[in-house]
Amino acid sequence: MMAIDTEWRDYDVIVVGSGGAGAQAASVAAEEGARVLVVSKDPIGCSDTKISEGIATVRASGADDDTEEGLSVNLRMGGGDLNVAAITDAFAEDSQAGYDRLRTQGLRPSIDAERHTPQSLPLPLGGHTKRRSVGHKNSGIAFGHASWHAVIQESRIDYLEDAWLLDLVTEETGAAESAPSRRVVGGLVYDASRGLLVAVRAPAVVIAAGGLSTLFFPKTDTMRGNTGDGYAVAARAGAELVDMEQVQFLPFCLASPPSYEGLCAGEPVTASFLGVLRDRNGKIILDGVYLRTRAECSAAIMRAVEAGNGSPNGGAYLDMTANKKQPLSGPYFMRFLQTCLPSAYNNARQALGKAAGKCEVEWEVRPGAHYQMGGIRADEHGAAVGGDGAGDTALGIAGLFAAGQAMGGVFGANRLGSTALTENVVFGTRAGRAAAETARASRAAPDDAAFAPLIAETVKRFGQKGGEAGSALKLELQRESWDCIGPVRTAARIDRMASLIGEWRTRLDRVSIPVHAVWNQAFVEFAELRNMLETAEAVATAARERDGSVGGHVRLDGRNISAFSTPYSTVVRRDADGGYRVRRVARPRQPLKRLVSYKMQENWRKLQVKMLLMMPKGMQDKKLEKRYRAIMGASGKAPEIVPGGAEGAVGEATRA
Amino acid sequence: MKVEIVTHRDGEATVVDYDYQPRVEGERPMVLDVLLQAQATEMPDLAFRYGCRARNCGVCTVDINDKPRIACRARAREGDRISPVATLPVLSDLVVRRDGIARQMRGRLSGGAQGNDLNVEAPEAYHDLTACIECYACLDNCPMHARNFAGGLPADMPEGHELPDPGEGYRWGNPFSLLKLQRIRIDPMTTDAGREAALDHAMDLGLDACVGCPGCKCGVGIDLKGQVVGELLAAAGDRLPDGDG
Numbered sequence A: 001m002m003a004i005d006t007e008w009r010d011y012d013v014i015v016v017g018s019g020g021a022g023a024q025a026a027s028v029a030a031e032e033g034a035r036v037l038v039v040s041k042d043p044i045g046c047s048d049t050k051i052s053e054g055i056a057t058v059r060a061s062g063a064d065d066d067t068e069e070g071l072s073v074n075l076r077m078g079g080g081d082l083n084v085a086a087i088t089d090a091f092a093e094d095s096q097a098g099y100d101r102l103r104t105q106g107l108r109p110s111i112d113a114e115r116h117t118p119q120s121l122p123l124p125l126g127g128h129t130k131r132r133s134v135g136h137k138n139s140g141i142a143f144g145h146a147s148w149h150a151v152i153q154e155s156r157i158d159y160l161e162d163a164w165l166l167d168l169v170t171e172e173t174g175a176a177e178s179a180p181s182r183r184v185v186g187g188l189v190y191d192a193s194r195g196l197l198v199a200v201r202a203p204a205v206v207i208a209a210g211g212l213s214t215l216f217f218p219k220t221d222t223m224r225g226n227t228g229d230g231y232a233v234a235a236r237a238g239a240e241l242v243d244m245e246q247v248q249f250l251p252f253c254l255a256s257p258p259s260y261e262g263l264c265a266g267e268p269v270t271a272s273f274l275g276v277l278r279d280r281n282g283k284i285i286l287d288g289v290y291l292r293t294r295a296e297c298s299a300a301i302m303r304a305v306e307a308g309n310g311s312p313n314g315g316a317y318l319d320m321t322a323n324k325k326q327p328l329s330g331p332y333f334m335r336f337l338q339t340c341l342p343s344a345y346n347n348a349r350q351a352l353g354k355a356a357g358k359c360e361v362e363w364e365v366r367p368g369a370h371y372q373m374g375g376i377r378a379d380e381h382g383a384a385v386g387g388d389g390a391g392d393t394a395l396g397i398a399g400l401f402a403a404g405q406a407m408g409g410v411f412g413a414n415r416l417g418s419t420a421l422t423e424n425v426v427f428g429t430r431a432g433r434a435a436a437e438t439a440r441a442s443r444a445a446p447d448d449a450a451f452a453p454l455i456a457e458t459v460k461r462f463g464q465k466g467g468e469a470g471s472a473l474k475l476e477l478q479r480e481s482w483d484c485i486g487p488v489r490t491a492a493r494i495d496r497m498a499s500l501i502g503e504w505r506t507r508l509d510r511v512s513i514p515v516h517a518v519w520n521q522a523f524v525e526f527a528e529l530r531n532m533l534e535t536a537e538a539v540a541t542a543a544r545e546r547d548g549s550v551g552g553h554v555r556l557d558g559r560n561i562s563a564f565s566t567p568y569s570t571v572v573r574r575d576a577d578g579g580y581r582v583r584r585v586a587r588p589r590q591p592l593k594r595l596v597s598y599k600m601q602e603n604w605r606k607l608q609v610k611m612l613l614m615m616p617k618g619m620q621d622k623k624l625e626k627r628y629r630a631i632m633g634a635s636g637k638a639p640e641i642v643p644g645g646a647e648g649a650v651g652e653a654t655r656a
Numbered sequence B: 001m002k003v004e005i006v007t008h009r010d011g012e013a014t015v016v017d018y019d020y021q022p023r024v025e026g027e028r029p030m031v032l033d034v035l036l037q038a039q040a041t042e043m044p045d046l047a048f049r050y051g052c053r054a055r056n057c058g059v060c061t062v063d064i065n066d067k068p069r070i071a072c073r074a075r076a077r078e079g080d081r082i083s084p085v086a087t088l089p090v091l092s093d094l095v096v097r098r099d100g101i102a103r104q105m106r107g108r109l110s111g112g113a114q115g116n117d118l119n120v121e122a123p124e125a126y127h128d129l130t131a132c133i134e135c136y137a138c139l140d141n142c143p144m145h146a147r148n149f150a151g152g153l154p155a156d157m158p159e160g161h162e163l164p165d166p167g168e169g170y171r172w173g174n175p176f177s178l179l180k181l182q183r184i185r186i187d188p189m190t191t192d193a194g195r196e197a198a199l200d201h202a203m204d205l206g207l208d209a210c211v212g213c214p215g216c217k218c219g220v221g222i223d224l225k226g227q228v229v230g231e232l233l234a235a236a237g238d239r240l241p242d243g244d245g
C-alpha cells in the first residue's frame, strides 16, 4: 500500500520560505507576471523576520551625505573583506527602494518631519559610519505583518503552509560550456496539513529558507525552523556554499532557567565601562568587555568552560555590579542598560530575577547562535554561481536563486546591525525578479522522470523502521555541534564532528517513522535532521579549512588572521557521493591606508580602557557620569542597538 | 509535576499522563518546556508547534484546561490538561490546521491603496493593532467563527454538517480578521474607497455576530472590543440590524 500520495503541480517560480526574503521574492515574481508557489514550513510570515528587533538599515535616512559607495565599503570593512563587492553595492543601491516596498505592505515607521524621511535612531551606531538604522514599533512583528500581507494579498501567488521543501529536482542541460550544465526543474514538497507529497514542476526556485542556528539549540535566540534546510537542499542539488564557517554567536545569551535558555541578555557594549567577565571562582577572565568583539567575549567564556572553570550551565558570569555601585554614574548606567537593548534587558530580568535586574548580582551568560553569514553562493541577483572570485552563473545551476539569510556573500565574516531585514527585501526583490525572468525564458518542459527516484525514496520513508528517534538524534547532534563547531573550535574537535556525522548518517536510515501521511512529526524530524547533518558537514568542512580566527570563526588552536593578510572565502561543495570538498577563493583587500587607520583606532580604544581602570575611584565615577550624559543626551535614553549589530560590539568595527 | 497531554492520531484522541522532571531545583517550567521534555524522552514523535520560545511568533498556542494559552509563556501547573486549541481542526496531537483563517483574507486586503508620499505618520492605534502575533487565542468563544462549525467546535459538528475545507478559507470571520481589516481602515495610506471596502468585508465575514456579543479576548492584551469590534460596529451603524452605532 502507498503510504502517501503525490500531487503534481506546475508553476513558473517556487519560493521557499515566507519570511522577509521569501515574501518579497514571491510578490515581485508575481508582479512580473510569474505564476508563483510559496512553500513555507511555518505559517505565512512566521519566521526570524517576525521575531527580530525590527531595526532596518535605510541609506540616507539620517544624513544626506550617506552615499551608496560609503555604505557598501562600510559593509565590507565590517565583514573583513570576505563579502562580494557587487553584492554589497547592490545592497547599498537598493536599500531605500526596498524599504519603501515594505511600506506599501503596511510597514509604518515614525517620520522625521524635518528630513521627511523615516526616523532613524539618534546616532551613527558603532560600526555604521552614518545614522541609518530605522526602528519600528512592535519590532519584528511589524515586519511579520508586511510579509503576511505581501503573500496573502497577491492573488497570483498560491501558497502552501505547513509544507516542507524536501529537495530540489535538477537535470542536465546538455548546454555548451558557456551555460550551466544543470538546471532546476522543480522541487518535492511534503504538505503536512493535507498529508501529500507535492511534486512541483518549475524552471526557477528561490531559496529563502533562513539560517542554521537550530544546530545549536537550545543555545540560540532564533526560530526552531532554522535547520539549514536551504543550504542542505542547495548542496544536494550541487550548488556551492560560501563562508559556511562564519556563524555569528552572541556572547551574552541566557544559560538558565531552561525556559529562557539561548535568549539574548546583552551585547558587549551593554556591559558598559566597568563590566567584566568572571569564571566560577570569581577570577576576571576578560575586562574592558564593552570594547571587545563578540568573538573575544565568546572565546573568553568558552576557554573558562574548557578549563573546568565555567559556570554551572556551561558559561561564565557577566559582572556589571561595579557600574551599578558608582555613586554618581551608577543610576545613569542602569538607565543605559535598560534602554539601549530593552528586549535583552527584559529577558535577563525575567529570567534571572530582581537582584540581577538591578545588577546587584552577576548574570550567568553563555554564547548563543544568532545568524549565519555564509550561505548559498550567488551573484548580486541571487543566482547560484560557481568558479573563482565573485563567481560565474555559467558555472552555477540554472534556475536556482537564494535570498535573505540563506544567501552568502553579503556580510562576509561579520554582519553590521540592522542589515538583515534590509538584506531580505533587497535580495528577495532581486531574486524574485531574476527568477521570473528565467521562467519567462525557459521553454524546455521538464522530464517527470527526474522526479521519480526522489518520490520513490521519500514514499519509502513513511513506515521506515529501526528504533531510532529523530527528535533524540537531533538533540545529540545539537550537543556535539555546540562542542565541535560552535563558538570556539579546534582541528581535533572539527575532525570529531566529521566522524560523528558519518555515524549519524547511518543511524538516520534507522529512524522510526510511522506510516500516517497527515502531519507526521517523525517524518518532519527525520527530514530536518537530514538537513542539519548536511549543514553541519558544510560548516565543519569550511571550519577545518580556515585554520585561524576571523569574524564569527574562532579557532582556539590557531592564530588570529591579520587584517593585513590577503582575505579569502571558503567554498564548499557536495560531491555526488555525498562527500564535501572545500577550496579557497581570493577576495580583494581594502586599501592599506583604510586598514591602518582602523587598526590605530583599535589600539587607541584598548589604551582608553587601561587608563579608565587605573584612575582613582572618585575621578572615575565623575568621568563616567559625564560619558553617560553625553551618550544619552537630553532624552536620558541610550540609543537603541540591535542584537548582532556592530554597535553592540564596538571592537568589531576595527576588524577588517 | 504530572500533567495530561491529549494526543491525536487518525482522528482518535488519547490522554497521556506525563510526569515532568524539573531540570533545576524549584524550576517553574512553561508548558512548552513540558512538551519539549516529553518529546525528548517518552513521546519522541509528539507533534506540537513552536518557534521563538519568547511570545513573538504566535504559533505555540494550545488549550490548557480548555483555555487557549501561549505555551512558551504559560507556566505549567500540577494536573494541567494540555490539548490542541479546540477552535480549529486537529491535524496531529497538539497541531491544528491554521490556514483557513488567513486564507479567508485573500482578496480582502486591497483597501490599502497607496498615495505617492510614503512619509506619513500612522496613528498610535495602528501600532496597537500591529502588536497582534497571530496566535488565534481570540477564536475562543467567538460566535462568528463558530458559524463555520454550525455554531460549535470543529470536533463536535452535528450530524448532517460537513467540516468546511480550510484550503478554501473559512466563510465566517473572527477577531483576528476583523483586526486586519480595521488596521487597513486606520492606515493613513488607505483611500476612502479602501476604507469602505474593508468595512464591506467585515460585514461579509459576519460583523453582525458582534452585535450584543460580550466581546473577544486577545492573547497579548490588545483591546479588541474597543479598538476593533467597537470601531467597526460604529462605522457600520445602520447597516446592521440592531446596530448600536
Ligand SMILES: Cc1cc2nc3c(=O)[nH]c(=O)nc-3n(C[C@H](O)[C@H](O)[C@H](O)COP(=O)(O)OP(=O)(O)OC[C@H]3O[C@@H](n4cnc5c(N)ncnc54)[C@H](O)[C@@H]3O)c2cc1C
Pocket (backbone or CB within 6 Å): A016, A017, A018, A019, A020, A021, A022, A039, A040, A041, A042, A043, A045, A046, A047, A048, A049, A050, A051, A052, A053, A054, A055, A056, A057, A163, A164, A165, A166, A208, A209, A210, A211, A221, A222, A223, A225, A229, A230, A370, A371, A403, A404, A405, A406, A417, A418, A419, A420, A421, A422, A424, A642, A643, A644
Ligand atoms: C532575536 C532576533 C533579533 C533580530 N533583530 C534584527 C534586527 O533588528 N534587524 C535586522 O536587520 N536583523 C535582525 N535579526 C536577523 C534577521 O531577523 C534575520 O536574519 C532575517 O529576518 C532572516 O530573514 P529570512 O527571510 O532570510 O529568513 P526567515 O525570516 O527566518 O524565514 C525563513 C522562512 O523559511 C521557511 N522555511 C525554512 N525551511 C523551509 C523548508 N524546508 N520548506 C519550506 N519553508 C521553509 C520558514 O518557515 C520561514 O518562513 C534578528 C534575529 C533574531 C533571531
Ligand code: SF4
Pocket (backbone or CB within 6 Å): B141, B142, B143, B144, B145, B174, B175, B178, B209, B210, B211, B213, B214, B215, B216, B229
Ligand atoms: S465580538 Fe465579534 S469577533 Fe469578538 S467574539 Fe464576539 S462575534 Fe467574535
Ligand code: SF4
Pocket (backbone or CB within 6 Å): B131, B132, B133, B134, B135, B136, B137, B138, B139, B175, B176, B179, B217, B218, B219, B220, B221, B222, B224
Ligand atoms: S488579535 Fe490577539 S488573540 Fe487574536 S490572533 Fe492577534 S494576538 Fe492573538
Ligand code: FES
Pocket (backbone or CB within 6 Å): B050, B051, B052, B053, B054, B055, B056, B057, B058, B059, B060, B061, B070, B071, B072, B073
Ligand atoms: S514559541 Fe513563539 S510564541 Fe510561543
